[in-house]
Amino acid sequence: MNDVWSNEWNQWRASSRSLATMRQIVQDVTPIIDDTGDLEQYARQHHLTINEIVYYFNAYEYGGDDGLEAIRNPDIIPPDMARQALKTIGQTLQNYGPLRLTDEGTGLGVYQIQERMNGDRYLFPVCQFRLTLAGAKWHLYWMRKFDAWWPYPPPPAGRRFTLQARLQQVLADVDGCFWG
Numbered sequence: 753m754n755d756v757w758s759n760e761w762n763q764w765r766a767s768s769r770s771l772a773t774m775r776q777i778v779q780d781v782t783p784i785i786d787d788t789g790d791l792e793q794y795a796r797q798h799h800l801t802i803n804e805i806v807y808y809f810n811a812y813e814y815g816g817d818d819g820l821e822a823i824r825n826p827d828i829i830p831p832d833m834a835r836q837a838l839k840t841i842g843q844t845l846q847n848y849g850p851l852r853l854t855d856e857g858t859g860l861g862v863y864q865i866q867e868r869m870n871g872d873r874y875l876f877p878v879c880q881f882r883l884t885l886a887g888a889k890w891h892l893y894w895m896r897k898f899d900a901w902w903p904y905p906p907p908p909a910g911r912r913f914t915l916q917a918r919l920q921q922v923l924a925d926v927d928g929c930f931w932g
Contacts, residue, residue: 756795756802761898766804767824774820778812781805811903815891818884819903822891826858826882834860837881837915844919848931858882859901862922864931878930879922881915889913892921894929904929
């Protein structure tokens with residue numbers, strides 16, 4: 753019997769399922785998402801972990817099929833769009849530095865350069881932005897404690913999937929997910 757509450761994370765396994773499978777899992781668990789017993793039973797029957805289920809559920813809840821596609825097969829961000837987005841991100845977050853911004857092809861990473869007591873420097877993962885080109889939607893991710901980029905909910909109103917709207921969420925950090 754698998755440990756459905758395992759915090760072990762296999763990103764490849766979680767993101768390699770088909771879009772149809774991910775969507776089916778979301779549809780199956782939507783009525784039981786708040787019932788721990790039923791959710792555990794579903795996870796055992798389908799050889800999933802609770803984290804995998806919630807990963808799909810959150811991605812779909814926050815972006816529909818685009819949200820699932822952003823975790824399954826993120827679009828490569830065109831270089832000119834990536835350069836402009838990184839410039840915008842850098843300007844918006846300049847007071848939170850020093851930062852390292854990365855273009856990972858399918859995602860733009862924001863890392864804060866922090867220093868340990870002994871003087872060693874390390875990169876603290878702040879957030880990641882992914883873009884689904886078809887809908888021109890920016891998806892925001894935060895780093896979970898088990899080293900997984902996790903979907904973050906869009907703002908409740910307005911132009912929810914613009915880069916500016918998502919950056920405002922990082923600045924506000926309402927849930928304490930981005931700046932530690």
